[in-house]
Amino acid sequence: MSRNGPLALAYHALFVVFMLTPILVVCWVAFTPEGFLSFPVRHWSLRWFYAIGRYPEFVSAFWRSLGLGALSSALAVAVSVPAALAIARHQFAGREAMTTLFMSPLMIPHVVLGIAFLRFFTEIGLGGTFAGLVLSHIVIVLPFALRLTLASAVGLDSRIEHAAVSLGASEATVLKRITLPLVLPGLVSGWALAFINSFDEVTMTVFIAAPGTETLPVRMFLYIQDNIDPLVTSVSACVIAITVAALIALDRAYGLERLLVGKGSHGR
Amino acid sequence: MAFLALDNLSKRFGTQTAVDGLSLGVEKGEFISLLGPSGCGKTTTLQMIAGFVEPSSGAIRLEGEDLLAVKPAKRGLGIVFQSYALFPHMTATENVAFGLEMQGIAAAERARRVADALELVGLGAFAARYPRQLSGGQQQRVALARALVIRPRILLLDEPLSNLDAKLREEMQIELRQIQRTVGTTTILVTHDQAEAMALSDRVVVMNKGRAEQIATPLEAYEHPATAFVASFLGKTNLVNGVAVRPERIAFAAAGLVGTVRTRIFQGNHWLYQVDTASGLVTVIRQNTGDAMPEEGAAVHLVWEARA
């Protein structure tokens, strides 16, 4: 990597400040003792953190978001694997069309998806259900899961699989013992990226979720429409703390760069 | 009937013919090289035997049995790919054990045979390493052990030494030949290196544009090339008045074809000369015996034995 000049460094610094300031301000405001959003904070208090305890729907929405993200990302990856292997390996009619179809949710505004799913799910009796949330989230995270899965499938040398076949391995054995382990880093990265996108999603979900199936961002969004107190800042601070802890743990375990950039390195 | 028989084997990719009517009989225990320039169809031929490329026409028989009717996984051939194609997520031991596992060999015997195979290729001390912790030559030997351990009916080697440096390649050639002699496995080696083919093989198949130009022992092909292509591919050749003469067969003498030394290059154990003559530029190779040799610009006379 080339060394950065002073201008580039200043730019980077500005960029980081721009990204971090809102996060830091939110965390700071969360410690206010006042009953409204005030800044700067002069007295410190955990009042609004304790307050979360009085709103169990925030806690249940958090767990729902976690479950929704984990499940829809896992299913999206499960769909991506055969699709990615087919796209990477074979020239077939409709290959381009298939790729475009899987990637298309990226290009459709989430508002549009939200309204479409709302009508569709109401029609088929899934309106306001968790199953509906999972289905819609699979659609929006699929491009992310597929991108990284595809990258690792393309990088796979088919001669390695041929070698396994020549040693007497059946197709199922090759898939289980060779192909899947070798694309695993891509699957994990794809799942992680999909999870982040699912956890974050509010524009579409706000149309689909009903009381009892609200995700955390939706719950927060609805809360600030009726209230001006700093509860959402303490909830945000908790989410930020959990995210940071998770990232540190992941970095210790796997190396973040590898995970998010999707660079596969095998063995240990 | 030959052990392995390729009968009029052809492969076309679209309009392009990669292999064109190749017929070849390989005897049991024989070491055969497919030799030819890049793109002449060597890999395609090997892949057809392995079963990863389907022939457009022709037949392959192994011990009289139609090999094309057998799935690649059931052919029982040992393959060393040009890129080695080791399983990157498995140790050397696990790589070598894979084929035995597929055969359902019990763990105790498996462990013993894997250890023997790694010992055979001189990698006993590297058994627990992953491929990326091994050098190119070591990886190549793991690939060889992995192919040999299943006791294949035929060993197929696709340019297995091409990624090695000259010294290591020479060592590996000797090792390869020794291992093949010890184990006695019928072997087909693909290479574009004529020295490698000559050094290792019982017979060479010189290929050009998908066809076999000559199938013969290395000595026979070198001394009696069937075509001009074979002659030029198997080393430097002079065409003097329509007669092919190897550069090392030409000597300096008191009388003979008159010429002038254009360039003289010292190559350690021999001298390489380019001599201008009335019949064109002639390449001459002379052993370095320590004696004084003609200088550049010197007038010389060339003589050679009259044979092809």
Ligand SMILES: Nc1ncnc2c1ncn2[C@@H]1O[C@H](COP(=O)(O)OP(=O)(O)OP(=O)(O)O)[C@@H](O)[C@H]1O
């Ligand atoms: N899958 C394929 N599709 C189309 N053409 C192919 C395919 N595989 C090989 N060919 C063509 O067939 C010809 C022979 O290829 P092959 O790989 O057998 O050559 P080779 O003798 O092994 O060459 P090299 O020494 O460079 O490896 C080449 O012209 C190549 O372009």
Ligand SMILES: [Mg+2]
């Ligand atoms: Mg080749």
